[in-house]
Amino acid sequence: MTLLALALVLAAGSFHATWNLLAKRASSGVSGPAFVWLCTALSTLIFAPVAAIVLSENPHVGTLGLLFMLGSGILHTGYFLSLQEGYRVGDLSMIYPLARGTGPLLASAAAIALFDERPGPLGAAGILLIVSGVFLLAWEPDSGSRGSAKKKWLGMAFGLLTGVFIASYTLWDKYAVSDLSLSPILYYWASLLVEALLLTPLALRDKEKVRAAWRAHWLETLGVAVLSPLS
Numbered sequence: 001m002t003l004l005a006l007a008l009v010l011a012a013g014s015f016h017a018t019w020n021l022l023a024k025r026a027s028s029g030v031s032g033p034a035f036v037w038l039c040t041a042l043s044t045l046i047f048a049p050v051a052a053i054v055l056s057e058n059p060h061v062g063t064l065g066l067l068f069m070l071g072s073g074i075l076h077t078g079y080f081l082s083l084q085e086g087y088r089v090g091d092l093s094m095i096y097p098l099a100r101g102t103g104p105l106l107a108s109a110a111a112i113a114l115f116d117e118r119p120g121p122l123g124a125a126g127i128l129l130i131v132s133g134v135f136l137l138a139w140e141p142d143s144g145s146r147g148s149a150k151k152k153w154l155g156m157a158f159g160l161l162t163g164v165f166i167a168s169y170t171l172w173d174k175y176a177v178s179d180l181s182l183s184p185i186l187y188y189w190a191s192l193l194v195e196a197l198l199l200t201p202l203a204l205r206d207k208e209k210v211r212a213a214w215r216a217h218w219l220e221t222l223g224v225a226v227l228s229p230l231s
Helices: 002-025 032-046 048-057 063-089 092-114 121-138 146-178 184-205 207-230
Strands: none
Touching (some): 002 207, 063 146
């Protein structure tokens, strides 16, 4: 089981890094909400058959489960929008490590406080090493330019905000899957549906931006739509 879990974590990391590269490529010159809506809408359609199979086998969700699915969709929408905006104003080499370092740091601290989890000395050392490493990756010397400094701080702000969303949905989803025993597949698909519905009014208002995003980055859109749920 340990080897299987390790293999799944490595695969998830590979998928996650790949779709982030694709998202960064699509961040220049296109509307963030338009691109995120395209990705989530496509993900919802692509993985709908899988969700339908899971739902047919275990149809009971409950009111509390639906509320958690709604909350997860809201948190993931904030995550994707802040990440895409961060990629628009900052470098991938800074935004990605900063977001992925802040998220686990906050989530680990909250898990200890809220869920009474107690990592051992080796686990605590591992958390500190990983978080320290990603923050070192995100650090860049000041170039001295006022414009570049402003851009850097704005990028850092969105990176940190993205990390807050990561920690929030990690804890939220952990409770839903572990304590409420919701199916991870159905739960995540429902959050995708909520994301798509939340962004639909923006997509309808800016149809030309949606078309432009699809024309310019349809390959990246498909990649993110498939790899993000897989990760």
